Amino acid sequence: xxxxxxxxxxxxxxxxxxxxxxxxxxxxxxxxxxxxxxxxxxxxxxxxxxxxxxxxxxxxxxxxxxxxxxxxxxxxxxxxxxxxxxxxxxxxxxxxxxxxxxxxxxxxxxxxxxxxxxxxxxxxxxxxxxxxxxxxxxxxxxxxxxxxxxxxxxxxxxxxxxxxxxxxxxxxxxxxxxxxxxxxxxxxxxxxxxxxxxxxxxxxxxxxxxxxxxxxxxxxxxxxxxxxxxxxxxxxxxxxxxxxxxxxxxxxxxxxxxxxxxxxxxxxxxxxxxxxxxxxxxxxxxxxxxxxxxxxxxxxxxxxxxxxxxxxxxxxxxxxxxxxxxxxxxxxxxxxxxxxxxxxxxxxxxxxxxxxxxxxxxxxxxxxxxxxxxxxxxxxxxxxxxxxxxxxxxxxxxxxxxxxxxxxxxxxxxxxxxxx
Amino acid sequence: xxxxxxxxxxxxxxxxxxxxxxxxxxxxxxxxxxxxxxxxxxxxxxxxxxxxxxxxxxxxxxxxxxxxxxxxxxxxxxxxxxxxxxxxxxxxxxxxxxxxxxxxxxxxxxxxxxxxxxxxxxxxxxxxxxxxxxxxxxxxxxxxxxxxxxxxxxxxxxxxxxxxxxxxxxxxxxxxxxxxxxxxxxxxxxxxxxxxxxxxxxxxxxxxxxxxxxxxxxxxxxxxxxxxxxxxxxxxxxxxxxxxxxxxxxxxxxxxxxxxxxxxxxxxxxxxxxxxxxxxxxxxxxxxxxxxxxxxxxxxxxxxxxxxxxxxxxxxxxxxxxxxxxxxxxxxxxxxxxxxxxxxxxxxxxxxxxxxxxxxxxxxxxxxxxxxxxxxxxxxxxxxxxxxxxxxxxxxxxxxxxxxxxxxxxxxxxxxxxxx
Numbered sequence: 072x073x074x075x076x077x078x079x080x081x082x083x084x085x086x087x088x089x090x091x092x093x094x095x096x097x098x099x100x101x102x103x104x105x106x107x108x109x110x111x112x113x114x115x116x117x118x119x120x121x122x123x124x125x126x127x128x129x130x131x132x133x134x135x136x137x138x139x140x141x142x143x144x145x146x147x148x149x150x151x152x153x154x155x156x157x158x159x160x161x162x163x164x165x166x167x168x169x170x171x172x173x174x175x176x177x178x179x180x181x182x183x184x185x186x187x188x189x190x191x192x193x194x195x196x197x198x199x200x201x202x203x204x205x206x207x208x209x210x211x212x213x214x215x216x217x218x219x220x221x222x223x224x225x226x227x228x229x230x231x232x233x234x235x236x237x238x239x240x241x242x243x244x245x246x247x248x249x250x251x252x253x254x255x256x257x258x259x260x261x262x263x264x265x266x267x268x269x270x271x272x273x274x275x276x277x278x279x280x281x282x283x284x285x286x287x288x289x290x291x292x293x294x295x296x297x298x299x300x301x302x303x304x305x306x307x308x309x310x311x312x313x314x315x316x317x318x319x320x321x322x323x324x325x326x327x328x329x330x331x332x333x334x335x336x337x338x339x340x341x342x343x344x345x346x347x348x349x350x351x352x353x354x355x356x357x358x359x360x361x362x363x364x365x366x367x368x369x370x371x372x373x374x375x376x377x378x379x380x381x382x383x384x385x386x387x388x389x390x391x392x393x394x395x396x397x398x399x400x401x402x403x404x405x406x407x408x409x410x411x412x413x414x415x416x417x418x419x420x421x422x423x424x425x426x427x428x429x430x431x432x433x434x435x436x437x438x439x440x441x442x443x444x445x446x447x448x449x450x451x452x453x454x455x456x457x458x459x460x461x462x463x464x465x466x467x468x469x470x471x472x473x474x475x476x477x478x479x480x481x482x483x484x485x486x487x488x489x490x491x
Numbered sequence: 492x493x494x495x496x497x498x499x500x501x502x503x504x505x506x507x508x509x510x511x512x513x514x515x516x517x518x519x520x521x522x523x524x525x526x527x528x529x530x531x532x533x534x535x536x537x538x539x540x541x542x543x544x545x546x547x548x549x550x551x552x553x554x555x556x557x558x559x560x561x562x563x564x565x566x567x568x569x570x571x572x573x574x575x576x577x578x579x580x581x582x583x584x585x586x587x588x589x590x591x592x593x594x595x596x597x598x599x600x601x602x603x604x605x606x607x608x609x610x611x612x613x614x615x616x617x618x619x620x621x622x623x624x625x626x627x628x629x630x631x632x633x634x635x636x637x638x639x640x641x642x643x644x645x646x647x648x649x650x651x652x653x654x655x656x657x658x659x660x661x662x663x664x665x666x667x668x669x670x671x672x673x674x675x676x677x678x679x680x681x682x683x684x685x686x687x688x689x690x691x692x693x694x695x696x697x698x699x700x701x702x703x704x705x706x707x708x709x710x711x712x713x714x715x716x717x718x719x720x721x722x723x724x725x726x727x728x729x730x731x732x733x734x735x736x737x738x739x740x741x742x743x744x745x746x747x748x749x750x751x752x753x754x755x756x757x758x759x760x761x762x763x764x765x766x767x768x769x770x771x772x773x774x775x776x777x778x779x780x781x782x783x784x785x786x787x788x789x790x791x792x793x794x795x796x797x798x799x800x801x802x803x804x805x806x807x808x809x810x811x812x813x814x815x816x817x818x819x820x821x822x823x824x825x826x827x828x829x830x831x832x833x834x835x836x837x838x839x840x841x842x843x844x845x846x847x848x849x850x851x852x853x854x855x856x857x858x859x860x861x862x863x864x865x866x867x868x869x870x871x872x873x874x875x876x877x878x879x880x881x882x883x884x885x886x887x888x889x890x891x892x893x894x895x896x897x898x899x900x901x902x903x904x905x906x907x908x909x910x911x
């Protein structure tokens with residue numbers, strides 16, 4: 072094992088607690104023989120003689136069959152995994168960033184070496200997502216996938232929605248409870264979700280999605296005011312990773328806070344739970360939900376992968392790495408067609424609505440719903456829901472609206488899931 | 492292919508429509524070379540020269556690599572599958588009855604021959620359930636599984652609940668629409684759910700569940716009156732297949748209409764949708780939902796399995812049949828501990844409640860909630876929810892209560908899901 076943090080500790084404990092059942096399923100004994108960590112001084116649940124701070128000695132140890140990479144990040148994780156594969160070792164990893172960036176190359180190396188490279192734990196914690204996409208759903212053209220793939224942001228959004236509290240306040244509480252990190256950027260700004268949805272898209276469409284082609288927004292802009300308006304309009308706000316099949320050749324991959332109708336299954340995935348909703352041409356609509364992070368659920372995925380590696384070793388198999396190519400063609404966010412939510416602070420004067428409606432109309436944006444409220448100091452608050460329109464048209468309209476004298480502030484806007 | 496009904500037609504169409512993507516994933520061409528049917532006269536979507544009414548000629552044809560069994564039932568399906576395996580052919584099947592009764596033996600034969608025997612389509616239509624249990628969740632001790640596994644009964648119960656209609660009326664409509672068969676016994680009396688939950692239990696616990704040890708009740712006893720009381724009490728009534736781990740050695744498998752709290756995810760699986768809820772010792776709570784029947788979703792599972800078989804052939808692999816033993820130890824329904832729902836028609840007289848409460852108390856059954864309503868003609872209706880109690884105690888109390896003069900009718904009773 073490389074790394075012995077939350078997931079490593081959980082996997083070690085699962086291999087210990089369920090040892091007999093696991094070995095029965097594999098048909099061979101399983102032994103953790105070496106654990107590589109940065110700091111040898113910490114107190115840990117595994118015997119101290121298993122630990123080393125020389126991670127290279129593990130990937131180069133000829134007596135080791137399987138390397139479980141749980142250190143995260145790309146450096147040195149990626150080099151360690153590559154060397155392990157060169158040395159003929161199977162690899163199990165939970166590393167989403169590495170797989171999102173270098174998955175195609177790594178899986179191909181494993182395949183070439185007739186080795187397994189499994190990474191179920193990289194997306195959705197304990198929820199089986201990656202292997203079902205590769206296997207049971209493989210005959211489908213995937214039409215759309217939408218995922219709540221980050222427990223920290225879903226915990227924050229759920230608390231904001233249920234308790235009417237603001238983002239900063241809930242974030243601080245989540246940090247105090249250990250649900251969010253001291254530097255929350257990776258979660259809160261959508262990087263984690265971006266890696267995960269990219270991996271799922273790469274598998275479903277058979278080519279690696281260039282990570283820089285993924286449109287990404289985090290949840291810092293979500294306010295309790297918008298949460299309340301969403302509720303009135305019949306929606307919840309969730310951070311979704313979304314993949315749309317645009318043509319037979321191209322997809323659009325995006326991560327942003329999204330208004331989703333309360334009657335959609337994803338709207339009811341709360342707290343630290345994760346879910347993936349998928350539409351396939353034959354299978355129709357599917358949803359998988361469960362605990363998407365944490366020691367035990369992620370350990371479940373790591374150990375599930377290890378069992379498959381063990382079965383392959385036990386059967387003298389060929390490995391079951393399923394490679395995918397590179398260069399998935401993606402579409403920019405500009406050409407997205409989506410409904411939008413817009414909240415404005417405006418002067419409480421005649422002609423306001425006419426001015427705004429004209430800017431929308433000139434840009435082919437038509438309106439589906441509106442809420443108005445008088446505020447103090449001669450200001451009013453207006454919330455619009457548009458019918459589906461082109462992102463670039465909405466953004467042009469937004470710019471024009473922001474330049475009007477009668478408009479005090481473009482307070483916020485979000486994309487809305489089109490439930491058709 | 493053996494059989495060309497709803498699922499066979501769907502699979503044939505999927506192999507045709509998504510041919511290029513499927514062949515790319517396998518790395519070999521896929522061709523349906525022969526289709527065995529009972530009646531050659533029918534008009535079908537496949538070229539007529541593919542059809543034969545001699546099913547044995549297919550399983551004996553040395554040019555055929557994979558047999559897809561879609562005729563259902565045990566005879567001659569089981570003999571055909573056994574002969575196909577003897578002849579070195581991989582098998583994909585959607586046959587739940589065959590797998591529930593003879594799965595252990597068939598999978599072992601396939602394993603011995605280094606062949607694949609896949610049966611994802613047997614449970615949950617297009618929802619990946621069987622393979623995730625065998626692979627990604629394999630490291631877990633499964634603590635409980637609950638499934639809505641039959642679309643026909645879920646359609647009927649959903650219509651009864653949402654439209655306040657009676658069982659017979661909705662059944663007739665479902666038959667007219669083709670959602671229920673002319674003889675609805677297999678669905679309505681719980682046989683279909685029994686086969687499916689038995690298969691899932693056999694995989695999760697590694698030994699085949701003797702089919703006769705599964706407690707089974709269908710939905711004929713569900714009335715619109717009970718639906719309405721369930722609603723008032725905060726529940727829905729669903730036909731669930733339930734597996735409980737009772738000890739490290741034994742499980743209880745049961746199929747019956749169950750009151751489940753409205754805030755449980757399964758309460759919101761409506762119409763023809765299916766779902767499996769699972770609790771594992773490490774993975775925690777998971778749910779999978781989607782279309783559990785019908786031509787296209789089931790075809791998705793069959794073709795997913797075919798792709799895996801194809802990859803195995805393409806890689807000169809060893810097959811990936813995962814055998815399980817026989818003789819799973821099961822517990823009878825008598826020792827179940829569960830809350831219960833009971834509806835009585837009673838004389839509208841003093842002492843009624845005292846008499847009933849005494850019968851409950853003497854049998855260690857304590858009450859959690861009660862609803863009372865005066866009916867016409869001196870009768871009253873009382874509905875009880877009990878705290879969790881032993882099934883045998885509840886049944887004894889029920890018998891005593893039924894014998895009391897003040898009790899006109901024991902109108903109905905159901906088991907209630909204990910949400911703890």
